[in-house]
Amino acid sequence: MGDNDSDDYWVEQPELAPDDPMRSFLPTSFGQKSKEANIAAQIEQTRRQVPQPAAPKKTRPDVDRDSDDDSDDDSDDSEDDTERFPVSHEVVLKTHERVITSVALDPAGGRMVTGSLDSNVNLHDFSAMTPTTLRAFKTVDPWETKKSAKTSESHPIQHLEFSRMSGSVFLCITAHPQAKILSRDGDVLTEFVKGDMYLRDMNNTKGHVGEIANGTWHPSDPNLCVTAGADSTLRIWDINNKRSQKDVIVFKSKAAGSAGRTRMTAIAWGAPAQGGSSVLVAAALDGSLVMYSGNGPFNRPAAEIREAHRADTWTGGIDISSDGRMVVTRGGDGLIKLWDTRKFREPLIKVEHTSTSDRFPMTNIRYSPNSSSIITGSAAGDLHILNPGNLRPELVTPITPGAPIVVVEWHPKLNQIITCSANAETHILYSPTMSSRGALEVMSRAPKKRHVDDDPNFTTDQSTGISGDSIITPGAMAGTKRGGVTASGKSRDPRRPQVQQITPFMRSQPDEKHVAENIPLSRMLHEDPREALLKYAEVANKDPKFTAAWKATQPVTQYAELSDDDADEGPDKKKVKR
Template identity: 75%
Template sequence: MADGDDDYEVEELALPEDDPMRKFLPTSFGKQKREANIAAQIEQTKRTADKPAPTAKAKQQDSDSDDDDSDDSSEDDEDEYPVSHELVLKTHDRAVTSVSLDPNGGRLISGSLDCNVNLHDFASMTPTTLRAFRSVDPWETKASASSESHPIHHVQFSHLSGSVFLCVTAHPQAKIMSRDGDTVTEFVKGDMYLRDMHNTKGHVGEVATGTWHPTDPNLCVTAGSDSTLRIWDINYKRSQKDIIVFKSKTPGTAGRSRMTAVAWGAAGQGGSNVLVAAALDGSLVMYSGNAPFHRPTAEVNKAHKSDTWTGGIDISSDGRMVVTRGGDGLIKLWDTRKFKEPLVTVEHASTSDRYPMSNIKYSPTSTSIITGSATGHLHILNPGNLQPEHVTPITPGAPLIVVDWHPKLNQIITGSANSEIHVLYNPTMSTRGAVEVMSKAPKKRHIDDDPSLTMDQTLGMSGDSIVVPGSQLHGNRKGGVTASGKSRDPMRPQVQQITPFMRSQPDEKHISENIPLSRMLHEDPREALLKYANVAKEDPLFTNAWKSTQPVTQYAELSDEEDGPDKKKVKR
């Protein structure tokens, strides 16, 4: 070191560049701050899927264009639609039948054929913790963990508040649940022995789907297999607010047909709300969105093929156009002002035979229409001619059942038959949601967080633990409980279920501690009195004043021949 110079020169260890010892030497000193590489994390979610082979019509349209133009158009499609990146959530065990985001886009709910509703919070997820914070079975009660469960048909957040969501299962009763998964309202079930559906206070058959009122957060509508549409006030569960009974004109149906889909659109310019529903007999009916609902404003008897499930129906943002996806393999576009014949009809493979919940949705601005396919592709259609503008594979080989496009996040959520939820987004076009998740640093994990690295899996204990004699007999037990509250340990006795009869019968410990003289409940009163016979004779309490002067009672002695006192003569 030179005199007066404050700079120090540290001599480095002279090692060749290819020396393997270099990887064990530190590159810097002191505590290092580990920062996440956001760009690299987002780049990992970039989709590499290409467009599928074009159809004959697409080939004919592309025959006039050059190869360079087609490549440029495909790149432009990725920039136009939020489909360049994806976030995959695997939180269900069976096919995902419904997905919904709250109005702010912070919470995602999903329903599945595994009878569970999973709740996801984007704010609490990180790239390494992509899981649901709660899984709820709507029909599982605390009193009976083995209660019957039902597949989830439809879940949907309220359009305005987002504090509650509508939950429709394979059951006559729909539910209103909070954003945390708690039951707020359970609508009543109707009397199945009544023939006239106008007199029932609820559905008497399985509910297929439902939706919310476009402007009133307290109203929702449900469509059931009892040939009715019922409008509910979520603050009054004992009876529906209005009822629409659909009368089928198909011979042999006795005037009834299952309602398969319903949509409630906002009012157009200078118009009113529109309520459109589809039935199993192929009919399509439209009502004015405001009561009374005495008769439909328009009806098409053979909108789709009879006895095919029309599960997809949606209304454009201006309330003028209606798009339907039927079980007959057709997508049709309708005009509410001329609701007699479809404007456009195109072929599209149906998945309603296996998954009746298959839907079709307008984009938030109604400039596109999205739907899934049986091959697992996402189809983005032109709203004018229903021709595909962009087709991309999501879950190849597994049908794509449900789709949704959030207006604020500008992200597309899909649910597939392989139990996967895909959140499609574009880092430059989308906000929050999946972008927020991938912009976080991965959660730091300690080695002790992984039991497979610190535990002996054969015994279920660490290598440094003290082994007590006889403890190995139960070392392979599984700890914890399932979602229904049952123990994972097969040898552990189950907690006795609390039945309604047991709730009304207090236990013996409570009786003995809180009720005076409760121990005398099962005691013979004659024996209890005989205990004090000698005490009462020796030390009388009430007759002690005339104890010495008390006369002795004497009874007359009678022989067997004597009849005793004179008996009264019986009058004849």
């Protein structure tokens, strides 16, 4: 076929049936292919598969048409309840190894921190996660700087909470008398002082002398926070002064046999969203519920309720509504109670709810952002969304069946519910229509392209943990050298000797440079005395100062002249006695 007929030829293609499996191996196009993420499919993959409750069995064979219509209406109502709350989809994070005891998000909703019984705080950034990289970008142990070779000091995380205004720092409370303030990157900024355990009067101690159970931030002042400890005190701190608390509230228990002391288990500090005086409410182990004016003075409580919950049961959940009028508590006696701060005497409503405080004392309860609902977890692993008026469940949905839900949180800007369970899972519930950013933003990104080099099993020697093509400098091992210093000034490199700590006693002692520059004749301490005297020998002979008075009358020293024979004998040659 000639060149002129080049437009008339055609390429013969294999004729395959539409269902032929060979079609999966044949290319459909040539050149570079761009694979874009199917956002709708990714979001649909996170839809929760909630099992519907079984329909009740029919007791009568003759069932009229109206009963069928009622059942359909009930199913429609359940679907409507599900659509009212952002629980249709979920993203699961597995970044801890033990029970997750606390979760907190910053006010903007871009960063989330979780604490666990493994003593670690994991930091998650929604802007850095993709559907295939659901992990924490940093893990922090708040007590890492105090660890030594002899003692490994770590404490379980009790409570985490971002500052309510800026979110630049968060409060970290562990099972220890000292609370910490950490930056949003996990660096320890402030460690509050520990009190003197030998002082009887808690008003005279500068810090807690017992384990801290809970804490929270001031509603409007970003520099103030409060902690509740086992020493029967509530202490208000200024984060700019770690040496002593700003105010101390000593709670005197009236329970028999308590000697005036009890453990403070939970605390909440709230104020009306439109402005007004704040209120401070705390729960004690003796079953008491005490309320103070948030602006002080704190000499005596504004109201106190004895036996608000059963004595010697842990009341770990307490929260204040957005208008500052209602208080909800979840006690260790298996009851949820609703209180009115204006008539702080008797509970308005109380309902039964199985308690998990015997295993997980930090189990909490929370109001929704606009206080239109109350959320909490159950021992069966279900999320309960309650009506704030009568505490009846509006929605009960399983999250982690068989694993109790320990803590819950509802973020106002994201409109997403976060639950943390005893099986070390964090579930972020959201809705594509009602939620924004957060987990929805993560699932709207394209999955990260994975390369064979991303798997360390193929590129790393598992015996040494070193890549095969890595270059190792003499005397160094990859992964062991850590540069920089910790917050206390200790080097992160284990091979570097520890720098001597400068104590107040050492600061009062003058150093060698100061002595040499400011003290006269101090350099003579390092001179040889014989050499120093010989420098003045010639001057002393020419111009004597102390012997000049008898220089002219001093007789000349005369020595006996020895003969040659006597000189030869010398003192060593003695005559032999006969």
